[in-house]
Amino acid sequence: MKTAPTTRRGNGQTMPPSGMQSHTSALALSRRRWLFAAAAGAAALLRVDARAAPRVIRIHARRFVFTPDRIALAPHERVLFELTAGDTLMGFSIPQFGVRADVPPGAVVQLAAEAGDAGSVPFLCDIFCGSGHETMNGMIVVG
Numbered sequence: 001m002k003t004a005p006t007t008r009r010g011n012g013q014t015m016p017p018s019g020m021q022s023h024t025s026a027l028a029l030s031r032r033r034w035l036f037a038a039a040a041g042a043a044a045l046l047r048v049d050a051r052a053a054p055r056v057i058r059i060h061a062r063r064f065v066f067t068p069d070r071i072a073l074a075p076h077e078r079v080l081f082e083l084t085a086g087d088t089l090m091g092f093s094i095p096q097f098g099v100r101a102d103v104p105p106g107a108v109v110q111l112a113a114e115a116g117d118a119g120s121v122p123f124l125c126d127i128f129c130g131s132g133h134e135t136m137n138g139m140i141v142v143g
């Protein structure tokens, strides 16, 4: 047998006096509004944080290798590459993302980028650095 929940009290009264009811409701409403505003504010802060802090990915370039030479990104992920070069001036270019940078030895070069849709995106050295330059490349796998 099913038992329905009951709000009826022993004296038969189910509601507080009407004056108290409206006072309580106004208070609850204003409190709900405040909580909603606080939640919205927190959500906005989280969004700002997400925009302000892209993932940092360090890549080292030397003749004729990038380390790492395979990078996995989420679709539309924003990242900040931190690029270093070991021996000579290198270039770091991701043509499909429309970004590139010179990477002189001894410097840490920051390069912001944003991934697109899922797929394979090649990157390469675009400054001639020696006889193996043409094979100096890597792959970003977005997915």
Ligand SMILES: [Cu+2]
Pocket (backbone or CB within 6 Å): 090, 091, 125, 126, 127, 128, 129, 130, 133, 134, 136
């Ligand atoms: Cu090169």
